[in-house]
Amino acid sequence: MEFPRILTNNIDKPDSHRIDVYIKAGGYKSLEKALKGMSRDEVREEVKKANIRGRGGAGFPAGVKWGFIPKDSDKPTYLCCNADEGEPGTFKDRLIMEKDPHLLLEGIALCCYAVDSHLAYIYIRGEFCQQASILEEAIEEARAKNFIGQKILGTDFDLDVIVFRGAGAYVCGEETALIESIEGKAGQPRLKPPFPAIIGLFQGPTVINNVETLSAIPWIIENGGDKYAAIGTEKSTGTKLFSVSGHVNNPGVYEIPMGYPFDKFLAEDLGGMKDGKQLKAVIPGGSSVPVMRVEEMENVNLDYESIADAGSMLGSGGMIIINEETCMVNALRILARFYAHESCGQCTPCREGTGWIAQILERIVGGDGKEGDLKDLGELADGMMGQTVCPLSDAAAMPVKSFLEKYRDEFEYFIKNKRSMVTG
């Protein structure tokens, strides 16, 4: 299947992170094209035509989001690049930051020009120390060549980019928690509305976009939004990075056009199941999406609509492949432990629900499950959906609901027999 490598064109080149390699490959030409030959409206129009949807997980159209920025605000507009990459199973943004940081920087610059922002923050998870260093170096390289800084490429566009390291909090991947964190507070999400486009960072209009989303902008500007929209499917345009882990032969990050068939992906690109084991379950897009049984993934294409129709979500594209030897009760316990750890504590259904769910599952896996446990888990999960300031609560509840729905027999067995049906 032929498709342009929009995001991974440079990553296999030696020293791909260096500006001379990026420029040689045609880098920063889109920025020049935009600054010298396009109005801000025209740049936004191309991104709208491309219909690129946010690649962090929510899938909201970037061009529409940029359009929400008011033109008449008395406060500066900011861009926050979301490089927090905390969703379990997701490790795709780091590939761009490590191997093609200038692609991201050019995308950031294009976005800032489009929304008239002059300061961009790259909020990068604190654990990504190496990646933060690479970004800092790339920014200095770009500054030296006048792609960042004052009077960029001789125009009157100024831009500064700050790499802001987080300090270990999954919730700070949520856009308003991210803003709170930059502002020097605990990462507790804000109620929306008001949306960040109206009141965001330092009370100013703010765009927050994922690394992968911003990194696609240079190609869109160079080739046109229509060309981007011609790739993929009608509603899921372009290409997507899938980061695949678990029991496959070839885990890693793959750029594929939206709509790519899962069966083909598993058999050909991923090299099939490791050690010849059978596929049992797939988490298609990060731990927060419903788990899918193997038969539910048959003939499913990898795009937002198809995966939703099949009963899950494309999410971040963090795909976890699970084989027949895996105890799904233990798998859920591991995820529940994660959400309980990461709940910011602000909302009662999440704070109490994640904690209680984790406790129940810990007990079950420890051989001390009780008869009412599954009913409690179900009620707790139901009580956590749509009830909170941010979707972490829903993210914690969805795996509980889907695992219980699809692997109930394993849970009942574990409680009754005090051991795993699968691993004994």
Added chain:
Amino acid sequence: MAAAFSEEGKKKFDQEMARHPDRQAALIPVLHLAQGEFGFLSQEVMEYVAGIMEIPVSTVYRVATFYTMFNKKPVGKYHVQVCHNLSCSLLGAEDVLEYIARKLNIKVGETTTDNKFTLSRVECLGSCGTAPMMQINDRYHEDLTQEKIDKILNELLTRG
């Protein structure tokens, strides 16, 4: 003796305080600086940061206790943080934890008596494709096998 930044630290502190549209935005970067210089964020260090930033100690304490990477207690020279989330667990994270605990002769969560190693469980580090893996201070160590773990830890043991 009260905590105080070195000259280098003070310079970085000043730079950080000047670069953001709002001064409080410097808090998390300054706490990273402080942890780098003092090893962990003790009560004394938090009071020092509050003083030089001219913000309440409770504000510093709130932020320091919210974020997992800020250590409120001392950690060993090498903080061995093993991911125990789903993909890593599918690929043997528990075995890795058990192996390292045995090798260092401590339980998970503890520090060796010579204060050289602390062994911790952590959540997803964004390295699922190279599971199982761990972070030691600033570096990721991926695709772990027993041989690889031996090599890494032995190198740190001899380094001192």
